[in-house]
Amino acid sequence: MSNENNDQARTSIEEAKAYVIDSIAETMDLYGVTRSAGNLYGTMYFEEDMTLDEMREKLGMSKPSMSTGVKKLQDYNIVKQTFRKGTRRQTFVAEKDFFQFFTNFFTKKWVREAKVNLDAIKQAQQDLDNLLKDKELEEDIRQEAEQTYIKLEASKPYYHWLQKLVASIESGELFEMIPIDESDE
Template identity: 75%
Template sequence: MADKHDERARNAIDEAQAFVIDSIAETMDLYGVTRSAGNLYGTMYFEDDMTLDEMREKLGMSKPSMSTGVKKLQDYNIVKQTFRKGTRRQTFVAEKDFFQFFTNFFTKKWLREAKTNLDAINKAQHELDELLELDDLDENLREEAILTYRQIEGSKPYYHWLQKLVASIESGEIFDLLPLEDDRL
């Protein structure tokens, strides 16, 4: 009788973890990380640490796919290489604190967004500045260039705000404005 209960309990735990893993993978996919890397992170979230072979066995992915996924997750600083006593194989552990995950994952994406767009705006404005210096520029084109310049100038406050948001998250100041509720078990 106990075996039947244990089997039912094991199935319930596995199903509960599968729901969360699938949700994590879907969420990460929304933010540009492949679903397979999201599944990998979600799976690692429930493990102490894992080797590439253990990941491959659990997820049925190829070793190169595992390696690529782990590298991507390491780039976001949400998976770290660890050392397991008694083995020479590389082991990896997922960030389990979702506040730290949020900080590591989203700040990198947001900083990249701000930098990419501010660089493009600066290049575009430089082009428009050179165009507006021309004496013989058609007046309709001049007006369009000025409107374009103003429009892209108007987007700069958003990217500067995004950079400040990232700085407040990285410094922890954001948590003064939005305190953490510590309902952890």
């Protein structure tokens, strides 16, 4: 292959990577991770490991933005700190297994969703209980408080189901019920 063909081939590879990096960034943005952190993860996905300087150079981001993005991705356990032999600089590696990514990323979000909402429901229901103990409460206000309490109670099964979903993912049970298809279809 000539140098010109090699250059075109390398350009094609970089364009193919760019499509995937952009789609990863867009997808992560849908789930509340900044697009820049999504670009960072997507870029790291195609690398063995990277230092903050290498990330900054590749993405053109400031070092503080890079550190913030890496920290956020570490919080989701989809980027891990590693050590490269022969250097004292910190290096980082992205989770390459999308099933593990799914497990780490979504379960963390769903656990938080269930906890935040169940805590809010518990507090709201306690407040409504206290309100309903008031013997002098007007009937229309009492009915509204009771209806609100019932609506809150009706939402609890979803959050308990979400907790079960997380447990089934973390235990691997979900992947037994819905096996991972190894084909590329």
